[in-house]
Amino acid sequence: MPLSLTEESYLNVSLSQRPPCRPDGRNHLQFRPIDAAAGILPTTNGSARIRLDDGGECIVGVKAEVIAVSRGSEVISVEVDCDIVGLPANSPLQNLLCATLETAIKNSLPLRLLRITNKYRYKIFVDGIILDHVSHPLTLFSMTTYLALLDTRLPRLAPDSAGRDNDDKDDIGIPQFSSDWDDADRLCQNWSPPLVQLGIIVGKNVFVDATGEEAEVSDGGLLTVWHDGRVVGLRVVKTRDSSKQVFSVSSISNAVEVLANASRDIEKALKGIITY
């Protein structure tokens, strides 16, 4: 995003002052209005679409595949893929998005939710496409994935299917599923997906939902992974070419606190969209 030196200086000073002054007057925790919808792709197990005020748009579809596993295997099979329109495949940004979400989901998803029988399990595929983005798409992608996972349902075994509740038996058959979609289990009945948030750091201030120009004058960004009511992971992220790679401990701990608050609010807002 091209900015003149005077523009950069104006924005940088505005965002660095205490209290900060964002170009649109928002406070540091305030999100711009979003347009969110779930259950939009009928051929998926779960889906969602979120549109931002600045034109950014993301669609995520979740599909579940039945795979055979060896007994006692503890592997949680989740694959996250994201296509960012306009960028080549395997660009650093794409890798950041996919790797972060995949690791976060794998680390938090309980194995029992994917179990069908002793021998068969679900493999979850999360496929996203970022149709347009002006600001950093990480938060957008995570929120859409969160909503899509909330929407995800996994079919239940047909009532007479062998080996359904039996942990000891060596089940022989390929699982038969109930064709009643309303009978399907919500993946998130007893589990909440992780939520990844990106905040930008300017001086001693931290902001959520940064616009493209705000990110362009930032010192750098911090990404937090929120799950189960607390921050479980974090990472320093480049928000512009000259981003700093090292921040003081107090900067980081301040940013973590801000992002934790934001994550709590966002989780509440997203859950309000889906009614069980």
Added chain:
Amino acid sequence: MSDADSAEPEQESDDDDERIFSLDHTETGDGDARVTGVVKSRHIVTPGELVTAESMWMRGHGTYSVGVKSYSSVAGTITRVNKLLSVAPLRGRYDPKIGDHVIGRIIDVGTRSWHVDIGAKQAAVLMLGSVNLPGGVQRRKSESDELQMRAFLKEGDLLNAEVQAVFTDGAASLHTRSLNYGKLRNGYFFTIPSSLVVRSKYHTFDLPGGVDLVLGVNGYIWLRKHTQQLGEQGVSITRLAEEAGWEIYSDENEYISPSIRENIGRYANAIKALQYCEVGVNEARVIAAYEASKEYKSPGEMIENDVKKRIAKHVLLATKG
């Protein structure tokens, strides 16, 4: 085949000598609209809609013809000038006209000119001879031109200028030969669609709250802290060279207080509220929107869509007539 029904008598409208034509969409056997002979000027059409089947009209921009029938190729309003029938699009790229006050961003530095993005179909050209060189310096024609040019304007710089000429291919040529024009500082930049900018005599406004607005005809907008501009002191052309010192190309901002910054944010949100509701932007409406927004203590509240609608409604009521 539809018939041109010429039995309708000519009707004089109130404003000017308009022959008014209307489209009667009664279905004939093959589904064509029948032209009864009258088309309302400023009638809105959509792409593919039949405009007229009369062969007496010349087809202008925004139309295409299939046989003798003319269809609109854009979503817009029908305009006619004598025998030329065209459709002006509701949304389109900015179309430069001579005399337009625009804001632009340098995208390229050439040998004796700069290329400037003004949001038009083509980048505009700013010749070295069309800018003020400080201190009465003669235009250099030596090879050091290129290096010297970046000292004045470099890639990314914002400036306001006037369209001096338009080339046959539609590209504009700009000039900043006045102290009202030049590099922009002490402020914030954003854009709105050019179709929402109301053309007027002046495009630099002194707004309440210590903020100046430069409303580019191309939809590029600059809000800055109010400072006494050099041009406002009435500098004559002969003193131009002495008065314009190196500070006109400075990249440094002055000190801008937090309250001015907040006001700039408020004005930006006010204009964006007008944009959201597709209300044309001029000085009176911007001030009305600013006043209406004072009800919200924090400018950050103005980003919500229902607040934007309320502000726009208030503006239209306040600036009626």
